[in-house]
Amino acid sequence: MKQTSQSSRLSIAPMMDWTDRHCRYFHRQISRHALLYTEMVTAPALVRGGAVHLLAFDASEHPVALQLGGSDPAELAEAARMGADAGYDEINLNVGCPSDRVQSGTFGAVLMKTPDLVADCVQAMKRAVSVPVTVKCRIGVDDQDPETVLPEFIGRVKDAGCDYLIVHARKAWLKGLSPKENRDVPPLDYDLVVRMKERFPDMPISVNGGIESLDAAEALIARGLDGAMIGRAAYHRPWDVLSGVDARLFGAPAGTTREDVIRAMRPYIDAHLANGGKLHQVTRHMLGLFAGQPGARLWRRVLSEQANLPGQTSALLDEALDRMRRLDTV
Incomplete structure (x- = not known):
């Protein structure tokens, strides 16, 4: 089992302007085992901009993953190496963010249209680091048929060496919906994600999107998925979501108040x-x-x-x- 696979049973989603190092430290006081993610950090900011301060974190945050945005394999490989050297337990590639700023940089959800490029990025990152390399994606974008494009996408990144896949169970509409609307308007399709796990049983897959409680996360895991990722519910109601995680999903003692x-x-x-x-x-x-x-x-x-x-x-x-x-x- 990969280093972060067990902790991925319950993870807190990377959220811009929210999951900074202070947020992660706070969440870690509630759950010792949930996997925490950074905000998305762009590979150009690290490699060309020298923004190494964005990699700062407290040692007590482990297990913690660095999420990268980018589309240049060599640049992502270097950024991944920087993240691994900084001590992150996992390097994650963002293939899910639908914002205009991300699209203009040719990364995020728009990369769902170029699975071969994503595979090249994953392969380059895998060669650069020894920690797990993971991908967070959507089920598709715009007029794509998820039943067709998602298995093709999974197959490509799996063959490239992706260690773990987190699927936001909604399409992203790159035109016509704001980033906020893309979190709520496109319908959720958990069944599709479950079918992908059945089709790729050797590929660890977590599900993300619209999960409002630990009960809901457990119900999805019980359907055969390897984990669940919770976003805004964990931020707005951290105690409700996280205080039971260690005992219920990791078999660890509870007791923190x-x-x-x-x-x-x-x-x-x-x-x-x-x-x-x-x-x-x-x-x-x-x-x-x-x-x-x-x-x-x-x-x-x-x-x-x-x-x-x-x-x-x-x-x-x-x-x-x-x-x-x-x-x-x-």
Whole structure:
């Protein structure tokens, strides 16, 4: 089994502007085993732009995967090598993002139209690194017939050496839908992804798209898939989604509380502030920690309104928690 295959049973999707290193550190305090992904980092930014700061992460984030965007095999190979040297457990190629900016760079979901090029990219990355090389894709784009193009695509990347495939179970419409609409409007087709696993039993396949809970993830895995990837639900309701992952999917002991998570975040925040960082850069990812609980709105309001104020420290977390508790006793 590949290094990250087991942790891929439940992973948190790469999300631009959201899954930065602070978000990943926070999520890691809730689940020790779920696989975490970076935001997409473009290969040109690393190789030509020298943006190595984008590779920064905390050692406690492991297992953690670097997602790359690009379409030049040699450049992606070099970027993959940089990621592996930085310590990432997996290098993932983005073949799913539908944004105009990504299309103009000839990478992301538009690459579904050129499976041979994707295969060349995967092969070059595989030659460059010893960690797993994976691909995240859609079931097709625009007027493509997923029943035809997806198995062809899977066959090509499998032959190129792809270690693991994550399939967002929706088409991407490159014209006419915004990136946000592409997350919601095209219909989900989980059945197709399950059929692909049946057709390629030796290819580890995870499913992504529209998965709102750990129960839903488990139900999809029970259909024969190797894993499930959850995106926005895990961000907005991190405790609901992640707190049961270790016990239910990895057979590890549970027992962490929300208060434990808050205590674990304090020294991390203190170190971030000591290095010139801003409190809100971390706390903005923690707003959903108490989602659905009494006082959740107060928790969000305190962090949202006060984390940007001068002189605020990690003590703001304790203040917000204390105000929640007092509200609960009124």
